[in-house]
Amino acid sequence: MKEIFFVFFTAAVLNNFVLTNFLGICPFLGVSRKKGPALAMSGAVIFVMFIASIFTWMIYYFLLKRYGLEFLKIPAFILVIGTLVQLIETFMRRFAERMYDVFGIYLPLITTNCAILGVTLININREFTFHNSLVYSLGAGVGFGIAMIIMAGIREQLEYVDLPKALEGVPIALLIAGILSMAFQGFAGTVTLLK
Amino acid sequence: MKDIIRLSIILGFVCSVSAFSLSFVYQHTKPIIEQNREKELRESLSNVLPETKIDYNPITEGELFDALKANVALIALYKGSKDGKTVYAASVSVGGYQGAIRLLIGFDPAVPEVLGVRVLEQAETPGLGSRIEEEDFLNKLKGRLRPQGKYDTITGATISSSAVIGGIVRTMKAVLKARRKG
Amino acid sequence: MNLKNFTKGLWTDLPVLRVLLGFCPTLAVTNKAANGLTMGLATTFVLLFSSSLISIFRRWIPSRIRIPIFIVVIASFVTIVDYTLAAYYREMHKVLGIYVPLIVVNCLILGRVEAFASKRPLGDSILDALGMGIGFTLVLVVLGSIRELFGFGTIFSHQILAKPYEPMVIMIVPPGALLSLGLLLGLMNLVSRRLEERR
Numbered sequence: 001m002k003e004i005f006f007v008f009f010t011a012a013v014l015n016n017f018v019l020t021n022f023l024g025i026c027p028f029l030g031v032s033r034k035k036g037p038a039l040a041m042s043g044a045v046i047f048v049m050f051i052a053s054i055f056t057w058m059i060y061y062f063l064l065k066r067y068g069l070e071f072l073k074i075p076a077f078i079l080v081i082g083t084l085v086q087l088i089e090t091f092m093r094r095f096a097e098r099m100y101d102v103f104g105i106y107l108p109l110i111t112t113n114c115a116i117l118g119v120t121l122i123n124i125n126r127e128f129t130f131h132n133s134l135v136y137s138l139g140a141g142v143g144f145g146i147a148m149i150i151m152a153g154i155r156e157q158l159e160y161v162d163l164p165k166a167l168e169g170v171p172i173a174l175l176i177a178g179i180l181s182m183a184f185q186g187f188a189g190t191v192t193l194l195k
Numbered sequence: 196m197k198d199i200i201r202l203s204i205i206l207g208f209v210c211s212v213s214a215f216s217l218s219f220v221y222q223h224t225k226p227i228i229e230q231n232r233e234k235e236l237r238e239s240l241s242n243v244l245p246e247t248k249i250d251y252n253p254i255t256e257g258e259l260f261d262a263l264k265a266n267v268a269l270i271a272l273y274k275g276s277k278d279g280k281t282v283y284a285a286s287v288s289v290g291g292y293q294g295a296i297r298l299l300i301g302f303d304p305a306v307p308e309v310l311g312v313r314v315l316e317q318a319e320t321p322g323l324g325s326r327i328e329e330e331d332f333l334n335k336l337k338g339r340l341r342p343q344g345k346y347d348t349i350t351g352a353t354i355s356s357s358a359v360i361g362g363i364v365r366t367m368k369a370v371l372k373a374r375r376k377g
Numbered sequence: 378m379n380l381k382n383f384t385k386g387l388w389t390d391l392p393v394l395r396v397l398l399g400f401c402p403t404l405a406v407t408n409k410a411a412n413g414l415t416m417g418l419a420t421t422f423v424l425l426f427s428s429s430l431i432s433i434f435r436r437w438i439p440s441r442i443r444i445p446i447f448i449v450v451i452a453s454f455v456t457i458v459d460y461t462l463a464a465y466y467r468e469m470h471k472v473l474g475i476y477v478p479l480i481v482v483n484c485l486i487l488g489r490v491e492a493f494a495s496k497r498p499l500g501d502s503i504l505d506a507l508g509m510g511i512g513f514t515l516v517l518v519v520l521g522s523i524r525e526l527f528g529f530g531t532i533f534s535h536q537i538l539a540k541p542y543e544p545m546v547i548m549i550v551p552p553g554a555l556l557s558l559g560l561l562l563g564l565m566n567l568v569s570r571r572l573e574e575r576r
Contacts, residue, residue: 174559
């Protein structure tokens with residue numbers, strides 16, 4: 001039980017995907033202007049990360065490794081992720097229209113999201129068990145969401161502020177992300193101390 | 196329908212070419228990558244067990260192995276012989292400030308004493324926690340086992356250095372346990 | 378063979394600082410100039426060969442499945458780079474870690490291939506890829522040098538700032554990456570706008 005908590009906490013907070021590992025920084029910068037889309041994007045990311053982890057883990061261990069085809073990892077994973085996202089999108093459009101209205105447009109953006117491929121690769125590199133992979137991917141997604149939502153909250157406030165023209169848009173977002181990242185560094189050492 | 200078949204064939208063809216080429220590259224580079232790994236292992240082991248004849252096949256059973264497995268996050272255990280004595284090197288994982296730290300600890304279970312320590316992997320704060328790799332720090336960790344408080348930590352890297360020290364103390368305590376049993 | 382295809386990658390369409398793509402690797406591996414250089418060259422390699430291959434076969438690639446095909450091609454070259462680094466440049470491979478496989482999702486490459494290489498002849502595609510790749514490498518090296526200089530006191534491991542200078546650790550940890558890039562981007566905006574006004 002404790003281990004599950006640590007894996008989750010590490011993924012979500014300690015080594016926050018966006019603020020520490022910079023995975024998913026593109027959508028992070030692109031969709032964090034308002035809280036609504038930020039929340040929707042986070043939901044989509046968590047969902048895709050989770051499902052992608054399941055499939056890629058199984059494909060790696062039951063297919064690639066078994067037949068000595070580990071070197072096909074990168075093409076295989078990215079194709080799986082792309083296909084999954086397509087399937088999810090089609091599925092949602094047919095059977096969960098409400099969900100599609102909210103999440104739909106963000107799904108294609110997620111395919112080339114370094115975060116999804118990143119999670120699936122980390123699961124393999126760190127030789128996680130199936131359970132740990134699931135927990136890790138959930139943690140990563142939730143961490144992404146936390147960062148997004150905080151960012152959106154701040155950027156909404158930025159609308160009322162006078163900024164130097166050169167900083168408007170992405171530069172100021174990066175600077176704020178930098179400060180957020182500093183704040184998250186404060187969590188370092190928590191796991192060691194807790195243990 | 197014919198369209199889908201045609202598209203699938205083209206896609207399949209592209210994937211096959213890709214798989215074939217990658218397989219070729221893999222065959223070529225895999226031995227070199229394995230060699231590199233072996234070389235690194237040998238270097239690290241020689242570093243912590245100087246002037247020792249080392250057996251590069253990891254030990255996977257026995258009193259010592261069990262005791263270590265039970266008390267620390269043991270990754271691998273190696274045996275060596277120095278001046279007729281059997282010495283060992285254990286690679287363990289400890290939780291550091293920013294993540295896991297992998298240590299290689301060479302020790303003589305008879306005394307018991309630490310013969311050498313090497314940091315294999317760490318992701319600590321550069322310039323601060325990463326100082327656990329410094330020779331000065333690691334050299335001071337050699338010798339007979341002392342109570343944890345008697346080891347010096349690095350200023351500005353308390354948690355990182357404590358983690359390393361803690362790992363060594365726990366490992367040596369496990370060695371003591373195994374020795375008492377056997 | 379329009380040389381403009383090459384030069385645009387170096388200024389007007391400079392990756393990261395003008396064309397706002399490819400942030401992940403930029404932030405992650407620029408704590409040392411040498412790392413930035415390696416990543417830049419690796420990406421250029423993938424971009425060059427993927428663009429060339431796709432440009433050569435562009436008339437045979439059915440539009441409906443072009444994206445999966447592009448991805449397979451790009452992923453293959455990325456895998457080649459990954460294994461080559463692991464075999465011959467082990468230290469660098471360890472430092473760059475998972476960011477090498479992540480070149481595959483670097484929007485720069487897929488974007489370039491989709492918008493350019495799949496529609497233009499080989500010569501132009503090669504120039505475009507080289508321009509973008511080298512531009513990207515330049516950005517990484519510049520950012521890497523700045524961060525390394527202030528964070529370690531060195532550039533390409535040559536000591537520049539010595540003892541009395543206390544290195545700013547923040548420059549080499551994640552927050553510093555974000556702050557540095559933000560400021561660099563802001564500076565870029567300022568400079569290009571001033572140049573525009575002059576015209």
